[in-house]
Amino acid sequence: MNLVIQFLLTISVVNILSSENSHSKEQLFYDAVRLESSGNIAEAIKTYEKALSEASSANLHGNLANLYYLNDKYGKSILHYRKALLLEPDNRDFQANLDHVCKVAKVSTPNNGMSQALKGFPKDSWKVLLAIIFWSGLLIICFMFYRRFSTKSITALSCCWMALNLLFTYFIYQSAKRRDIMERTVVALNPSSVSENNSSTDIQLRKFAAKTSSANSSVRFGETLIVDKSGSGTLQTHQSQGTQNWLLVSTQDKRRKGWVLEDEVGWLTRN
Numbered sequence: 001m002n003l004v005i006q007f008l009l010t011i012s013v014v015n016i017l018s019s020e021n022s023h024s025k026e027q028l029f030y031d032a033v034r035l036e037s038s039g040n041i042a043e044a045i046k047t048y049e050k051a052l053s054e055a056s057s058a059n060l061h062g063n064l065a066n067l068y069y070l071n072d073k074y075g076k077s078i079l080h081y082r083k084a085l086l087l088e089p090d091n092r093d094f095q096a097n098l099d100h101v102c103k104v105a106k107v108s109t110p111n112n113g114m115s116q117a118l119k120g121f122p123k124d125s126w127k128v129l130l131a132i133i134f135w136s137g138l139l140i141i142c143f144m145f146y147r148r149f150s151t152k153s154i155t156a157l158s159c160c161w162m163a164l165n166l167l168f169t170y171f172i173y174q175s176a177k178r179r180d181i182m183e184r185t186v187v188a189l190n191p192s193s194v195s196e197n198n199s200s201t202d203i204q205l206r207k208f209a210a211k212t213s214s215a216n217s218s219v220r221f222g223e224t225l226i227v228d229k230s231g232s233g234t235l236q237t238h239q240s241q242g243t244q245n246w247l248l249v250s251t252q253d254k255r256r257k258g259w260v261l262e263d264e265v266g267w268l269t270r271n
Contacts, residue, residue: 048063062091075187079268126171129168185268203220206259207259217258
């Protein structure tokens with residue numbers, strides 16, 4: 001009996017804490033909206049950022065992107081519009097706003113690189129379908145051999161079966177490739193100490209992981225970069241003295257490459 005009471009009390013405490021946590025997130029969102037409507041953009045941004053540290057949603061990212069745009073932070077605006085579109089890929093308002101900010105920032109609109117059908121179809125689903133097609137097809141072919149179907153029928157079915165296996169294997173490969181690139185995608189941002197509306201709108205791509213290094217090239221705030229991988233498959237990073245973390249990045253067309261500080265970019269799939 002005591003165990004039952006303890007179990008019920010534990011459930012009640014968990015529910016209360018969960019309810020309070022949910023209320024806290026909603027309160028932060030409403031506080032941010034109130035600050036935004038009163039014109040206090042800086043405090044509204046801080047409040048939205050705090051809300052995002054507890055829970056992520058497309059509306060939160062979208063509202064924050066709007067404020068960063070109003071505050072001339074085009075790189076951060078582009079980053080959060082893209083985060084919002086990851087959560088709601090069909091939202092036309094987010095896409096239109098992203099296109100507009102990219103035009104203002106003078107950077108190309110990011111290319112998603114996959115069809116809408118593949119966007120909404122997880123890699124594991126392709127694996128399940130491939131397994132079903134493989135085993136069901138194999139069983140049917142074995143059955144046809146056992147029942148002595150004509151060679152022509154067995155050959156035709158076998159060709160279709162192999163083609164479907166190859167097609168779904170290709171889908172799995174493309175899905176895995178897209179996920180890998182997405183997890184290594186970053187957006188060039190300005191350091192918080194520098195305004196994006198001053199004369200400098202570039203991030204230096206350095207030859208070596210050091211601030212004293214000369215630059216190979218540069219990218220504008222809001223440009224998409226991909227973090228390179230080493231031969232072992234790990235991210236190309238370097239930690240210099242002073243615990244500064246560096247990333248080796250390249251542009252999507254692979255024409256420009258160099259080292260950037262991690263605080264000069266924002267991760268697309270990380271908070």
